[in-house]
Amino acid sequence: MTDKLTNCGRCNGNAFYEQEINGNKIGLCYDCGYQFSSLMTPDSEFLKEQMEVLPEIYKLLLSEDENGKIWSPSFTNVPGRGMVYANGSSRDNWWWEAVKYKKLKVPEVKNHQKIVEKINPKSMKKFDEMNFLDALTYIKVI
Numbered sequence: 699m700t701d702k703l704t705n706c707g708r709c710n711g712n713a714f715y716e717q718e719i720n721g722n723k724i725g726l727c728y729d730c731g732y733q734f735s736s737l738m739t740p741d742s743e744f745l746k747e748q749m750e751v752l753p754e755i756y757k758l759l760l761s762e763d764e765n766g767k768i769w770s771p772s773f774t775n776v777p778g779r780g781m782v783y784a785n786g787s788s789r790d791n792w793w794w795e796a797v798k799y800k801k802l803k804v805p806e807v808k809n810h811q812k813i814v815e816k817i818n819p820k821s822m823k824k825f826d827e828m829n830f831l832d833a834l835t836y837i838k839v840i
């Protein structure tokens with residue numbers, strides 16, 4: 699694993715972080731917020747599965763670059779901090795949304811699991827397409 703940031707094949711920014719997990723390459727760009735996985739090729743089962751579970755806006759935003767790499771917006775969920783995800787209605791009208799977790803004063807039990815925090819809707823903030831890093835900073839994961 700290397701901590702070196704390289705150029706993003708999608709937005710040409712220089713904050714692309716790639717790592718290898720079990721022989722698969724997985725990358726995330728901290729400029730445009732898009733991710734890439736070597737498992738997700740145009741004809742892969744993985745892509746088919748993703749198309750069944752991804753939210754509509756993620757399907758709309760999927761894109762293939764000239765090298766046949768498929769890029770999708772990332773989804774961040776960090777317990778104790780918050781979530782950052784893409785939202786919107788079309789490729790021309792979308793944004794990053796960041797929302798923070800709030801600790802519950804009294805934990806709730808649901809399906810035998812103790813819930814100690816919940817999303818705080820009041821903390822929800824929108825960020826422009828290229829301000830992904832600001833969204834991560836807002837929920838304090840960076």
Ligand SMILES: [Zn+2]
Nearest residue numbers: 706709727730
């Ligand atoms: Zn990028």
